[in-house]
Amino acid sequence: MRASNVTKAVALALSVAWVAGCSTSGTTESTGSTAGTDTGSTQGVSQNTGVSGSSMDDVANLQTVFYFDFDQSVVKADGFADLEKHAAYLAANPSAQVILEGHADERGTREYNMALGERRAKAVSRFLQVNGVSGSQVESISFGEEKPAVLGHSDSSWSQNRRVELKYVSR
Amino acid sequence: MKKVFHLLIMSCALLLSSVASAESDLAIEITQGIDEPTPVAVVPFAWDGSSALKEDIAKIVSADLGRTGLFNMMDPKNMLSFPTQQAQIYYRDWRISKTEFLVIGRQIPAEGNQIKVEFELYDVLKEQRLLSERVSGTQDNLRDIAHYISDMIYQKLTGIRGAFSTRIVYVTAQQYGEGKVSYRLKMADSDGARPITIRQQSEPLMSPAWARDGSKLAYVSFESGRPAIYIQYLATGKREKVQSFRGLNGAPAWSPDGNKLAIVLSKDGNPEVYVLDLRSRSLARITHHYGIDTEPSWSPDGQSIIFTSDRGGQPQIYRIYLPTRQLERVTYEGNYNSRGRLTHDGRFLAMVHRGDDNVFRIAVQDLKTGRLDTLTDTYLDESPTIAPNGSIILYATQKGVKGVLGGVTLDGNVRFILPATSGDVREPAWSPYLQ
Numbered sequence: 001m002r003a004s005n006v007t008k009a010v011a012l013a014l015s016v017a018w019v020a021g022c023s024t025s026g027t028t029e030s031t032g033s034t035a036g037t038d039t040g041s042t043q044g045v046s047q048n049t050g051v052s053g054s055s056m057d058d059v060a061n062l063q064t065v066f067y068f069d070f071d072q073s074v075v076k077a078d079g080f081a082d083l084e085k086h087a088a089y090l091a092a093n094p095s096a097q098v099i100l101e102g103h104a105d106e107r108g109t110r111e112y113n114m115a116l117g118e119r120r121a122k123a124v125s126r127f128l129q130v131n132g133v134s135g136s137q138v139e140s141i142s143f144g145e146e147k148p149a150v151l152g153h154s155d156s157s158w159s160q161n162r163r164v165e166l167k168y169v170s171r
Numbered sequence: 172m173k174k175v176f177h178l179l180i181m182s183c184a185l186l187l188s189s190v191a192s193a194e195s196d197l198a199i200e201i202t203q204g205i206d207e208p209t210p211v212a213v214v215p216f217a218w219d220g221s222s223a224l225k226e227d228i229a230k231i232v233s234a235d236l237g238r239t240g241l242f243n244m245m246d247p248k249n250m251l252s253f254p255t256q257q258a259q260i261y262y263r264d265w266r267i268s269k270t271e272f273l274v275i276g277r278q279i280p281a282e283g284n285q286i287k288v289e290f291e292l293y294d295v296l297k298e299q300r301l302l303s304e305r306v307s308g309t310q311d312n313l314r315d316i317a318h319y320i321s322d323m324i325y326q327k328l329t330g331i332r333g334a335f336s337t338r339i340v341y342v343t344a345q346q347y348g349e350g351k352v353s354y355r356l357k358m359a360d361s362d363g364a365r366p367i368t369i370r371q372q373s374e375p376l377m378s379p380a381w382a383r384d385g386s387k388l389a390y391v392s393f394e395s396g397r398p399a400i401y402i403q404y405l406a407t408g409k410r411e412k413v414q415s416f417r418g419l420n421g422a423p424a425w426s427p428d429g430n431k432l433a434i435v436l437s438k439d440g441n442p443e444v445y446v447l448d449l450r451s452r453s454l455a456r457i458t459h460h461y462g463i464d465t466e467p468s469w470s471p472d473g474q475s476i477i478f479t480s481d482r483g484g485q486p487q488i489y490r491i492y493l494p495t496r497q498l499e500r501v502t503y504e505g506n507y508n509s510r511g512r513l514t515h516d517g518r519f520l521a522m523v524h525r526g527d528d529n530v531f532r533i534a535v536q537d538l539k540t541g542r543l544d545t546l547t548d549t550y551l552d553e554s555p556t557i558a559p560n561g562s563i564i565l566y567a568t569q570k571g572v573k574g575v576l577g578g579v580t581l582d583g584n585v586r587f588i589l590p591a592t593s594g595d596v597r598e599p600a601w602s603p604y605l606q
Contacts, residue, residue, distance in 0.1 A: 107531060109510040109523050109553055110377055110598065111422040111435065112479055112486055114398070115442040115463040118419055141397055142419060146375035153551065153569065 059089045059168070065149075066124060068162040070105070073119040075127050083124065086166060087131030093171065094134060100124050101165040102142040103149070105158035110144055117142030124164045208584075209328070210269050211236060212245035216276035216288070217255035224313060228288060229276065231317035235335045235362065236325065238578065239562050240585030245270060257291065257300065265295045272301075274324060284309045290320050292327060302327050314364060334558040337361045338602045339565060340369070340379045340388060341576060345594030355594070356390065358405075361558070361601070363576065363589035370403065377598060382425045385605045389413070389423035389432060400434055414447060424468050424476075433457070433467035433476055444478050444491075457491060466510045471517045477501065479509040488522060502536060504543045510554065514561040519581060521555040521564050533566050535581060546583040556601040557581075565589075565599040 063082040066075060075083070090096050102121030104113035121140035128138055150157045213233040218224055229247075237244040247253075251264040254275050265273055276290035286309065292302035304323060308316045315336065322333030343355045356370035356379060370376065374393040381388055387404045399415035400423050414420045418437035425432060432447045444457040444467045458464040462482040469476055475492045482489075488502040488511040502508040507525035514521070517538070524534035524545060533552045536543045549568040556565050561581060568577045570588060574595035579586045 106551065108486070108507060108525075109466065109479070111466045112463065112509050114419055114421050115435070115437075115465050118437055118442065119463065140418070143375065143393070144377075146377060146393070151572070153572070 059086060059171070062086060064166045066164045066166070067159065068120050068164070070107075070158070070162065071116070073116065073123045075123050080127075083127050084131055087128045087133050090128060090134075090137050091132035094137065096171045097137050097139070097169045098128075099167045099169055100138060100140045101147075101167065102140060103147060103161055103163050103165070104145045105161040106145045106148065106153070107158065108145075110146070114142050114144035117144045120162075120164050124166065208241055208243040209271050210245065211242045211272045211274070211328075212250060212265065212268075212270045213274040214250060214253050214255065214276075215247055216278050216290070218278045220278070220280040220286075224278065224286075224310065226313035226317065228278065228313055228317040228320065229274070231314060231362075232274065232321045232324070235318065235321035238362070238585065238587055239325070240580035240582065241329065257293075260293065262295055262298050270295050272328065274320075276320075281307070284311065286310050286313070286316075288316050288320070290323075292324055314360060318360065318362075331562070332560050332604070334560040334562060334601075334604065335361055337559060337605055339363070339556075339576075339599050340381070340602070341567075341599040342376055342379065342597050343594040344375075344574075344597070353594075356388075356403075369405070369408070378422055379598060379600045380423050380425055381600055381602050383427055383429050383603050385603050388600075389425065391421050391423070400432070413449070422466050426469050427471060427473040433469060435465045435467065444476065446476075446493075457493070457496075468510075468512050470513055471515055477511045477513065477520070479511070488520065501538070502543070504536075505534070507531070508534075512555055512557055514557055514581070515559060516561065519561070521557055521581075523553055523555065533564060533579060535564070535583075544583060546579045546581075547577065547586065549577055549586075552577070554598045556599050558601050559603050565601055567597045567599060 062085055063079065066079040066083070068076070090098065100121040102117030102119070104116045118140055121142055125138045125140050129135055148161045149163065150160045213229045215229045233244045236242045245268065249268065251268065252261060254260045255277050260273065260275070273293040273295055274290060276288060279287040279289070281287050285307065287305055287307050289305045291300055293300055302323060306316050306319055318335040321335040325331065325333035325335070338358055339361055340356060340358045343357060345353045347353055351373065354372055354374065354376040355368045356376055357366045358369050359366040372392065372394050374396070377391045379388050379390040386406065387402055389400060389402050391398050392401050397415065398420045400413050400420050401410050402413055403410045413432070414434060414436070416436050416438040419435055419442050422435040423432050430449055432449060434445055434447055435442050436445050441461055442463050442465050443459065444464050446455045446457055457476060458478065460480065460482045462480055464478055464480045466479040467476045474494065475490050477488055477490045479486050480489050483500070486507050486509045487500060488508050489498060489500050491498050501511070501520060502522065505524050505526045509523050511520050511522045513519070520536045520538055522534055522536070523531055525531050526545065530550060531552050532545050532549070533547045533555050534543055534545045546564065547566070551569045553567045563578050563580055565576055565578050567574055569575070574597045576589040576596050576599050577586065578589065
């Protein structure tokens with residue numbers, strides 16, 4: 001399931017990047033398409049903090065779901081590294097855009113959880129912006145408790161539902 | 172929708188004069204905790220028709236009255252006799268079984284699909300007839316006839332207008348296939364019977380709210396991929412998108428005069444309560460705080476709005492007075508109080524409450540005394556909505572792994588679960604009185 005999503009994401013990324021590369025006579029965007037055609041160069045670059053963000057494959061393999069504690073909207077430290085890479089990529093590709101979908105677990109009231117989901121999405125948005133991403137590249141949408149990732153009334157279900165999903169709408 | 176409720180009421184004007192002049196004498200005082208509900212018997216109604224009726228009116232009336240917690244309804248199995256006419260009533264039978272009020276009735280076939288239902292209400296101790304009416308309708312709206320009869324009897328016995336002829340809307344979510352969910356907005360009778368779907372979509376739908384005239388609903392829909400507030404007209408099904416700013420567009424609540432919607436928008440950075448004037452389309456910001464402000468609801472006089480805010484660290488309920496913008500905190504007991512709804516007299520505040528046991532339940536706070544009572548013993552309770560006469564709170568809860576609707580009387584004495592429907596049921600909203 002996850003693997004196929006990643007595959008789709010890569011495929012989408014490639015096609016979007018290709019279109020972007022074609023439609024712009026630009027300078028920096030062309031790195032996107034070159035990197036995209038180079039399917040084999042994933043591993044070594046990710047350690048290079050300075051340039052890694054512009055590699056398509058790096059972004060495709062990054063964590064895109066970030067979890068939160070109950071009633072909290074603080075981005076947890078274990079998400080920092082990958083969020084920084086997303087930020088680096090977005091900063092290097094100003095035409096790239098992401099949607100941050102904020103979610104809550106089922107406890108508490110629905111509209112309050114809508115607000116909580118948005119607060120989480122905005123916490124991730126702020127993290128990206130602090131790391132050089134323009135506000136126009138990021139949109140926060142809260143789904144509150146309306147779209148749980150996992151059904152069930154247990155702590156483990158709830159912890160998987162308190163999340164922000166980062167989704168690229170264009171690369 | 173209006174045509175559904177098409178009853179021709181023919182009052183026989185047979186009220187005893189002594190009763191008519193002293194109606195309030197009959198009213199059962201609704202105090203905190205009635206330990207002895209009044210015993211009432213609804214005898215199965217006579218039927219002269221050739222084929223069986225689709226609904227048992229006496230049974231529906233009995234269930235309606237029983238759900239209020241004010242009455243102890245007699246099971247027909249325990250009845251010593253089954254009178255359907257005044258002449259057949261032996262008061263001694265009913266006194267022996269400690270029945271205080273007796274309802275009898277007759278169902279008479281009329282032309283075509285028509286039916287006439289005559290019912291009478293008796294005071295067993297006084298051996299007096301209190302009510303005698305004839306209701307006309309069709310065999311397709313027997314439930315409407317039953318709820319009408321319940322309303323008449325309830326009002327006679329309590330002095331309070333009955334709310335059985337009202338409706339509820341709620342949202343269901345049903346999973347189909349891999350990760351696909353069908354969201355439905357449904358409308359049903361106040362007892363959950365006769366549900367119909369009035370909107371269906373594959374993206375979430377939430378926060379349905381009735382306009383005070385009962386003709387339209389406001390709700391939040393994600394059909395565009397983002398939340399937006401819609402108004403849907405019940406008679407035509409016509410819909411109108413009224414607000415879709417970037418960020419949250421949620422929690423619509425109609426003002427008592429029907430001209431305004433209190434809503435929540437985060438367009439200015441974080442969730443704040445606004446009032447949208449539906450005539451001028453002007454928007455007024457009501458709250459100003461960097462915390463979460465949401466779930467607005469109007470006081471019955473339209474002069475203040477209650478809302479949930481975490482400005483104190485945890486969600487609690489606040490009230491803001493519109494003319495002065497004076498703010499007061501309403502709830503203090505418990506570590507999570509949200510989505511408040513006031514009774515029609517403004518005295519009681521129903522809410523979702525989490526106390527020391529960390530379980531979400533429905534509670535009511537008496538705004539006069541400050542006393543807070545937890546009413547439910549269910550789990551993950553949400554979305555309290557109050558009957559227009561203040562008698563019952565409906566809410567969403569969990570039964571097993573399924574979302575269902577529960578009900579509880581305002582005094583907590585009677586609790587019930589509505590008949591299960593397909594899918595996960597949530598977010599009930601009780602209609603106002605319908606014309």
